[in-house]
Amino acid sequence: xxxxxxxxxxxxxxxxxxxxxxxxxxxxxxxxxxxxxxxxxxxxxxxxxxxxxxxxxxxxxxxxxxxxxxxxxxxxxxxxxxxxxxxxxxxxxxxxxxxxxxxxxxxxxxxxxxxxxxxxxxxxxxxxxxxxxxxxx
Numbered sequence: 001x002x003x004x005x006x007x008x009x010x011x012x013x014x015x016x017x018x019x020x021x022x023x024x025x026x027x028x029x030x031x032x033x034x035x036x037x038x039x040x041x042x043x044x045x046x047x048x049x050x051x052x053x054x055x056x057x058x059x060x061x062x063x064x065x066x067x068x069x070x071x072x073x074x075x076x077x078x079x080x081x082x083x084x085x086x087x088x089x090x091x092x093x094x095x096x097x098x099x100x101x102x103x104x105x106x107x108x109x110x111x112x113x114x115x116x117x118x119x120x121x122x123x124x125x126x127x128x129x130x131x132x133x134x135x136x137x
Contacts (some may be wrong), residue, residue, distance in 0.1 A: 008087030019125040030060040038071040
């Protein structure tokens with residue numbers, strides 16, 4: 001069993017937290033939704049398989065010479081964030097926003113329109129991402 005701190009280290013170092021507005025063209029209109037995700041990439045699939053045994057998720061090839069372990073259901077994302085949050089260093093602020101979104105969304109059905117609070121959380125999440133990019137450049 002892999003320790004939660006190791007999972008947090010993998011998220012901080014090799015992982016990606018996502019909370020994005022998405023859209024695609026449907027038959028009659030443009031379909032819009034908010035997509036939360038957690039991904040951990042690595043060129044060594046064995047590492048991801050060990051994480052998967054302990055924490056779930058699914059593994060696929062991401063077409064850029066690396067494997068990717070993904071968590072995309074609200075329940076999985078909440079569980080992963082809650083167990084790794086105490087150990088996160090780099091991505092803690094983004095994780096807190098993502099967790100707030102996930103907790104908020106779990107109280108609704110899939111077809112419930114997004115609340116203003118949820119839309120603001122997506123904007124905050126992406127503002128933190130942009131701020132970090134600016135500080136690192």
